[in-house]
Amino acid sequence: MELLSPAGNFEKLKAAVRFGADAVFMGGPAFGLRANAGNFSFDEMEEAFKYLHDRGKKGYVTVNIYPQTNELESIRQYLKKCEQLGADALIISDPGIFSIVKQEGIKTPVSISTQANTTNLAAVNFWASLGASRVIMAREVRKEDLVEIMKNAQCEVETFIHGAICISMSGRCLISSYMTGKDANNGECTHPCRWNYALMEEKRDGEYFPVYEDDRGTYLYNSKDLCLLDRIGELVKMGSASGKIEGRMKSIMYVSIVTGVYRQAIDLAVKDADNYKPLPEWRHLLESVSNRGYIEGFYGGEYDTNAVNRETSGYSRSAAFLGVALKDSSNDELEITCRAKFAPDEEITILTPDLKKIKVIPEIVLDEGNNKVEATRPNYIYKIPFKDKAPEGSLIMRF
Ligand code: SF4
Structure with missing residues (x-):
């Protein structure tokens, strides 16, 4: 299983490689769903691919917005430029962008972004039949289905193993757009799902009535973070092509430590997946980086009543x-x-x-x-x- 880490900028890309990533994903100058990450200029992308390829690593470019029609021509040129610069894959959600890749005869492999919300085997094989090399599963898929999907998929399957998760279905959230005008589906999420809310009667401006979830506050939608450290043996065994760490906006410390932990975890699991058991030290290191508390998300297949962090909308970290x-x-x-x-x-x-x-x-x-x-x-x-x-x-x- 490939270890795939986030590269919010060149410094973080180097950190990911030093701590053991096999591949990184990055945003170019546009269309990459993280408007506030450092992102890469074309010149930096060229330099980044050289840095990666010299070390036997890969770099994938996110082009996973849902564009408007007037953006398509720019996207066409952008996709060609990514191919020319040496991208190892394009991460795409929109069928229109996918079709442009095919029309233009672009040879760069295409991974279908989690933003496309692929939740089942038929959908995976639909994308495979159109020529996708890999599908990145939605985070809402349980283990039993992942096993079935990986056994029968006609292309590679990538799974998220660590990082923030949305309280909405992956790639289907309008809260930020509605509340702030900044569209999560165009890379500008302001994370209103994590805010603390009160009630105000419309004629009593400024009089806030608390909405009590309990006496610590009310963070109704503030999901804890995904951590599948305990499941790496299972994912290796079921044949996940790649394990992805979320977090292009996270710090160098985060990228380094989370990558380093999962590097060792995957190496251990590859040696003996049946007897894989994470070291307590790895868990301790994952607690040391910013997190909202960890859960296994939908992997276990049951609603986790502990999935929301009701104590704070902020992060904790122990170092x-x-x-x-x-x-x-x-x-x-x-x-x-x-x-x-x-x-x-x-x-x-x-x-x-x-x-x-x-x-x-x-x-x-x-x-x-x-x-x-x-x-x-x-x-x-x-x-x-x-x-x-x-x-x-x-x-x-x-x-
Ligand atoms: S508002 Fe929250 S649930 Fe919606 S896209 Fe942003 S982080 Fe995800």
């Missing part, structure tokens, strides 16, 4: 992200780019791409002019004494 190693450690020193403040006498942890945790109290932190500092500042470069080995891209964290 702080302090920085990233700029290059491989050398000469008993580690150079880092700082993301959050820390002091030289604090214990910090260096997390390497193979998930080794190295605890250090630096005692001395030097700035770029080799001056000792009392505390670091975000976005500056520092050096700390470091006798162990840590490659470029290792994370600096506080657990």
